[in-house]
Amino acid sequence: MVLELTARCNNACSHCYINLPEDDVEAMKSELSFEEIKKIVDEAVSLGALWFLISGGEPLLRKDFSDIYMYLKKKGALITIYTNAALITNEHIKLFKKYPPRGIEVSVYGVSKKVHALVTRRNHFDKTCEGIEKLLTAGLPVRLKATILRSNHKELQKIARWCQEKSKSSFRFSPFLHLRLDRNPQKNRQIISERLTFKEIIDLEKNDPVRLKALEKKCQRLDGATQENKDRIFKCNAGVNECCVGYDGTFKLCTSLVNGGCTYDLRKGTLSEAWNIFTPKVISMKTDKQEFKETCGKCSFTSLCMWCPAHADLETGKLDGHINYFCDMTLKRYHEYRKDPPQK
Numbered sequence: 001m002v003l004e005l006t007a008r009c010n011n012a013c014s015h016c017y018i019n020l021p022e023d024d025v026e027a028m029k030s031e032l033s034f035e036e037i038k039k040i041v042d043e044a045v046s047l048g049a050l051w052f053l054i055s056g057g058e059p060l061l062r063k064d065f066s067d068i069y070m071y072l073k074k075k076g077a078l079i080t081i082y083t084n085a086a087l088i089t090n091e092h093i094k095l096f097k098k099y100p101p102r103g104i105e106v107s108v109y110g111v112s113k114k115v116h117a118l119v120t121r122r123n124h125f126d127k128t129c130e131g132i133e134k135l136l137t138a139g140l141p142v143r144l145k146a147t148i149l150r151s152n153h154k155e156l157q158k159i160a161r162w163c164q165e166k167s168k169s170s171f172r173f174s175p176f177l178h179l180r181l182d183r184n185p186q187k188n189r190q191i192i193s194e195r196l197t198f199k200e201i202i203d204l205e206k207n208d209p210v211r212l213k214a215l216e217k218k219c220q221r222l223d224g225a226t227q228e229n230k231d232r233i234f235k236c237n238a239g240v241n242e243c244c245v246g247y248d249g250t251f252k253l254c255t256s257l258v259n260g261g262c263t264y265d266l267r268k269g270t271l272s273e274a275w276n277i278f279t280p281k282v283i284s285m286k287t288d289k290q291e292f293k294e295t296c297g298k299c300s301f302t303s304l305c306m307w308c309p310a311h312a313d314l315e316t317g318k319l320d321g322h323i324n325y326f327c328d329m330t331l332k333r334y335h336e337y338r339k340d341p342p343q344k
Helices: 026-031 035-045 065-074 090-096 112-121 125-137 153-165 185-194 200-207 211-221 269-284 290-294 310-317 324-337
Strands: 002-004 049-056 078-083 103-107 141-149 172-174 250-252
Touching: 002 035, 026 310, 035 065, 035 269, 049 065, 065 078, 090 103, 090 125, 112 125, 125 141, 141 153, 153 172, 153 200, 200 211, 200 324, 211 324, 250 269, 310 324
Parallel strands: 002 049, 049 078, 078 103, 103 141, 141 172
Antiparallel strands: none
16 A cells, blocks of 8 residues: 655655645645544555555655654554655654664655756755665665656766665666646646657666666567457556555555546545445446557557556546557557567
């Protein structure tokens, strides 16, 4: 289960799909209280939940973060935390050393003040580096990663080298951006402007030998693959072995799925009902749209593509919508990494 503690963040990243200002009063009013979170956690554990991902926004903005964390630990949960590390304090370090999380993942947007500020629109570079150093010095399980966009893609090799020198855990990056959960048109235009071209993405991937080898193997395995249930919209593990609870109590199959017909208000119902009754109805949804059946519905490249009903809804307003950018990008990458590919 993903627990989004807040949508607020101390950064204002140009590519982010959720962030709101850290002092956003309306966002704070909408956030689940500690008591509401405890109730949800109790029910989740009783249903068999073992692993919890604490996310945001920036979860450390919550003044009761430590209380929430400890409540999960006392329940025996395995906990992973997503943070930008700029708010890490000595008290957090003491907490994590005494009650270690399963993992702490930190996004690194640049290894220079200029690039970091260009992406985050805040001057938190020094605080971020300090937070990362505190976590690493404490011997905590830190994994460094990066989202690569137009503002920082020329610094990827420096970011990768910096992260690999800092942490023994494998470094990963993603150049794929999806649109805002709140559908803010101005911010969506900003995200689209930060997307890389197909050639830029391929160039980045080719410069990473480990990633390139994995992609070549994946493309080999895709040959001859077929997709069953062409009319079925949901083909992923969302709602099968994972789910998400938004900061406002919205139950979702995954973090990106905000379509009104696919969400459930936990403030008006129970997690048990959401998981056992509501979720099966969502994941069994089908479409009679012929275009879908002839494109995304039968495509075997979904593991290489960003397409999913959640992203389709954010891009087109339809769960079964076709996204040209995703499709073109996937086919170009496939033909680049697959030697002598068959005609599609």
